[in-house]
Amino acid sequence: MTALPAARTFQIAAIPADGVGVEVVAAGRAVLDALAADSGGAFAFDWTEFPWGCGYYEKTGRMMDDDGLEVLKNFDAIYFGAVGWPTVPDHISLWGLRLKICQNFDQWANIRPVHFHPGVVSPLRKADDTELDWIVVRENSEGEYAGLGGRNFASRGPGNEVAVQSALFTESGCERIMRFAFDLARTRSRKKVSSVTKSNAQQYGMVLWDEVFARVAADYPDVATESVLVDAMSAKFVLRPEDLSVVVASNLNADILSDLGSALAGSLGLAASANLNPERRFPSMFEPVHGSAPDIAGQGLANPIGAIGSAALMLEHFGLADEAARVRHAIDATTASGVLTADVGGSAKTDEVVTAIIEALAASKP
DSSP states (O other): OOOOOOSEEEEEEEEEESTTHHHHHHHHHHHHHHHHHTTTTSEEEEEEEOOOSHHHHHHHSOSSOTTHHHHHTTSSEEEEEEOOBTTBOHHHHIIIIIHHHHHHTTOOEEEEEEEOOTTOOOSOGGGGTSOOEEEEEEEOSSEEEEEEEEEEOGGGOTTOOEEEEEEEOOHHHHHHHHHHHHHHHTTSSSOEEEEEEOTTTOTTHHHHHHHHHHHHHTTOTTSEEEEEEHHHHHHHHHHOGGGOSEEEEOHHHHHHHHHHHHHHHTOGGGOEEEEEOTTOSSOEEEEESSOOOTTTTTTTOOOOHHHHHHHHHHHHHTTOHHHHHHHHHHHHHHHHTTOOOGGGTOOOOHHHHHHHHHHHHHHTOO
16 A cells, blocks of 8 residues: 655755764664654655765865755755864864854754753762753854954964954844743743853953843743853852753853753763754754764764754754654653663664664654
């Protein structure tokens, strides 16, 4: 019997890129396809994979095709692996692919959940007996990663070159990420937004950040707030993480703090993220936080949970909240059963984790 077409087919651009990105994107695709196959025809995924990345750069001198953005804009979402390889300078690989997509598609809201999985030992002793769960909301379009500046005076000889790297803070950019954070906080059991600042030392951009936060907070009287210096917030992640719910921060500060949060949860391999264009004028991009890990690439050792968790964020973006919850439950069931990769103390291979998650999905079918 010929299967009926799915009620909705999502067009997804897959960009595995470099290193373990190839393995974890394949893992996430396997989980999503298994979920779709079990949906009774409610939805399906149509994948188009692109070969862009550092290997492509070494062949062509470009990280992606010249018309790559024009091609990508027609997809419902982008599923990204990891970028970077020792033979290509990091600033070329990052700006030539990932940041090129983020900035040109105005993916201004980056969310990075910090989730403590059962069965994964955290280096944080408090995690043993305290429920911890928070989300870092990262301004993803300007701030310290705006790409403004330059290098000059190299002609003066060794030791005389000057580099200027300018951070850009706009009132509209600050306001939209803060409203996003407050709206997200309203959906959580603990309605609180913590703003990360450094206005004592950065007296222009971060003072504007603080002023906008105070103004936006007045529109959300039902949400608790605090403003914390970034150095103090890094300490709070370790000493008082139970006091966190939604943490909103600038591009650089959120980048660093979200990695700290993932490390406290057990491994960067667990960390999911979404680069969102909330207005949906462009496709959003979903990717694990970990890097390309050249030292283990191709060995079947990569932790696929960050990529699969990112796939759950993509399902939420598509309005499939129940399915996203099923994927998260399957991840937790897998870690609780002891099927863990080496980075979190186990001995399972990538494909063994994927198999366990798919089996947990099947067991949870309504």
